[in-house]
Amino acid sequence: MTNASHEVAKGPHHASGAAPSALSAHSIVKRFPGVLANDSVDFDVLPGEVHTLLGENGAGKSTLAAMLCGLYQPDAGYITRNGERISLSSPRAGLQHGIAMVHQHFRLVERFTVAENVILGSRDLSYKLNRSELEDKVAAVAESYGLPIEPGATVGDLSVGQRQRVEIVKALYQGAEILLLDEPTAVLVPAEVEKLFENVHAMTKAGKSIVFISHKLGEVVEISDRVTVLRNGRVTGHVSGRGTTDTKELARLMVGRDIELTTQRASHATGHEVLQIRDLSLTVGGVSVLSDISFNVHAGEMVGIAGVAGNGQRELADTIAGLMSPTSGSIAISGSLTTDRGPIHARELGLAYVPEDRLGMGLVPSMSILDNLLLTRDRRVVVDRTTVRPEATRLIEQFEIKANGPDHMARKLSGGNAQKVLLARELSGGRTATKLLVVCSPTRGLDVGAIETVRALLDDARSAGQAILLISEDLDEVMSLSDRIFVLYRGSVVHETPGESAELATVGAAMAGLKPEGKS
C-alpha cells in the first residue's frame, strides 16, 4: 500500500537513487524455433518484495523465469544481481548467486527423507553422512521461516503441500536469497494455499525476494507487491500496490480484451436420471481407489466432482466410461447397465468422455483432426473419410478451431484448440446422440480466452439437456458451474452440497480430508 502510487511507470528503475534491485532482467530476448518467447522484457525484484509475473500459458513467463535461474541463456539482453552484471550458465551458477527456482513439478526423490532431499546436490558434504546432525540443520533452517517440516519423514509419504515446503526449504538451505515460485498454487487445496502465503510473508520479512509466477488473478492480487503482466512475450503492464489492483484490469492486460469468466448458473428444470451409480467400489492392485460411491446425474444437470488430484477422480471417470471394471456396484446409463461391458457399449448408450489427458488419450497426436473425429465412431472395414470430411470442416468452423483444415495434425494444435476438437467430437455424438458427458479438468492449462469458450460450450450442452459430470481440480470452476457438488477424498464422497449454496471454506476443508459438517 505504501508504494501504491509511484512506480506505475515502465521498466525497472536503474540505479537512479532507489535501492538497487536484488535481481533485474534488462531487455531480455529469447527465441525458440518459430516463437519469440521473450521480446525485450524488463523485470526486476527488490529485496523483501513479492513481484508477480502474470500471463497466460505461452506468454513467456516460465521462459523468463528459466533465464533468471540459469536454466536457459538469453539470446540478447542481460541480467544484473544487486546492480552487477552476471552471467548464469546453469542453475548451479544461479544458486551461487542465491537464485533458486521451485518448479511446478517437484524434483524430489520419493524414497529419500526430507533431510536427504534437502541436502541433495550440496557440495560440502563429508564422505560419511551424519544424519541426525543434518536433520537438525535442516530443521533449523525450516523453523527460522516458520516452515514446519519433519526432516526424518520420507518424501513419498508427504502431501503435495508438504512436498512443496520441502522444495522451498531446499532452496533456502542452499542459500537462496531470491526464490522463483512457478505456479506454486496449481497443485494446492485452499487451506494449503493460505499456508503457502504465510510462508511467503515470513520469507519476505526476512529480506528474501519472491518471484511469483501465476495466471490466477485472485491470488495474484492477494500476494503481490508488484505485478508485471506478459502477453505474447512482451510486457503489457506493470501494476503495483497490494490489494489495490482491479482483477478486471489485470485480465485485460493479460488477454488484451475484456473477459467475462463468471458463468451464470441457469436454473434448469432437471429431467430424468441419465447416469445412475450404485455402491460403486474399485480396488486396484489391492488398494481401494473408490469406495461405496452412489449418485445420479439428471438430464440438463451439471454435477461437479471436486477433489485434490489422485483421490480417485480419474478412476471414477474411467469406470463410468467403461475403461475399468468396478470391483462391486453398478453403473447405468439411461437405465441400461454398462458395468463390465466396455467403452463401446457405454458410448452406444450415449456416453461421451473428455479425459484429462487430451493428447495421448482423448486425441491421437500424430493423426489429423479428421482421423481423430473417427476415433470414437463406427469406422466400417474400409474407413470412409470422404463422408466425414464435410462434417470435420463444419465442426472446425462451428467450434472456432484454429486449424488449417481437417488434415491439421492434432499434435500441432494449441492446448485450447485441441480441447475444442475433443469437445467437438464428444458433443456432436458418434455412435448415437450424446446424452451423458463426462469431462475431466476441461480447462486445465488453457488460457483465459479458451477457458471462457470451453465453459460456454459446457453450459450450452447442459441447456440442450445433456447430463454432465464435471470432474475438476479447479475448485473455482466446479463451484461456479455445477448444480450439485460432491467432494471426493481418498475414493469416497465426503461432502455433498448444492452448487448455489456451496461455501469455499467448507468444500476446501472437505477436499483436505477435514471432517466437514454434512455427510459423514
Place this chain on the structure above:
Amino acid sequence: MRSPIRIVFEQRNETPKHLSVLVPLLSVVAALVVGALFLLATGYSPLETYSNMLSDGFTSSRGITDTLGLSTVLICTGISAAFAFQMNLYNIGGEGQLYLGMIGGAWVGLAIGDRLPTFVMIPIVLLVGSLAGALWILLPAFVRSRLGTSEIVTTLLLTYIAASLVKHFVYSPGSFFVTKNSAFPQGRLVPDSASLSGIGNTSLYPSFFLVILIAIVLFWVVKKTEYGYRIQVISDSPRAAHYAGINANRTTMSVMLISGALSGLGGAVLIVGPFGRLDPGIILLGYGYAGIVIAALARNNFSAIIVSGILFAGLRSGGDKLQISTDTPIHIGVMLQGAILLFALGGEAFRRYHIHAVRTERATQ
C-alpha cells in the same frame, strides 16, 4: 578471446518433406563413401569396384533380372519387418521365419508330389510356407501380447533354433527332405508342379509380381482400412486405443502373425523360385536380416520398400558377382548394407532435430 561454439539440437515441430527423401538418399551415399575408404585402404579402386557393381547389379539386362529376382525375397522380408515395426513391434526374427517358410514350402511340395497341377500347387506351397512362418512367431506374439515379453529377444533367439532345424532336416540321415542314397547330403528338389520357371529363362520369377502386389495391398490396408487405422492408433498412443475400445492385445497378436507369415512367404518364394529345395546355404545369406535394413531405409513405408528392396538386391547381386569378375572382396555388398543401416538410423537425428552450431554469447565482464 575465445568464442566457444556449441552444437545445438533443437527439436523440430515438423519434419520438412524433402528430408524424408534426402536422409535415406544421403545415408546410401555416406555408406558408399565409407565403403570407398575401406576399398582404398585395402588397395582396391573404389571407382572400378562400384562401376562393376553398378553394371552387374543395375545396368546390364542380366544384371537387372538378377536384381529383380533377388529383390523378390528381400521385399518379402522388408515388408515383414516394416509391418511389425510400424506398430513398434520389433520382429527381428524374420530370418528364422524365412527358414520355416522354406521348410514348410519344401515339405508340402514333397509331400503332395506330382499329384496336383501347378496352378494349385504353387498357391499351396506359398500358403503353407507363410503359415509356417506365422507358426514360428506364434509363441513370441502370444507372450508379447499377454505378458509384454520383449519380442526382440524371443524372435531373435528362435532364429537360431530355426537354423538348427534347417541343418537337422538336411544333415540327419534318412530325412524326408533329402535325396536318398546320395553321398553328399542335399535337399530333394520339389516336383515340377511346385516350381515356377524364370521369365525368359532369367532368374526373375513371376512371384516377383505377386510380392509387389502384396506390398501395394499392404500399403492400402494401412492407409485406408479400419485395421490400419487401429494399428496407427495403437502405435501412437496405446492409451487412446484403450479409450476408444480398441483391443490392443488382439491387434498386436495379428500384426505379429502377419509379419511372420510375410517372412515365411519369402522362404516359400525361394522354394518355387530359384532354390527348389531346402538348402542350408540360406543360413549364410541373411535375407531375413536384410529385411530389417530395407524397412529402416524405407521408414516402414510399403511402397518405398519396393524401391529400397530393389536397391539392396542390386548391391547384393552386384557385390556377389564382383568375386567372379574382379578380385575384389565379395563382402563389400554386405558391408555396404550394414553401413547403410547405421547411416539411415543416424540420419533420424537430422529428421527430428534442427542441428546447428552457435557461437555462445558471453556476457562481457
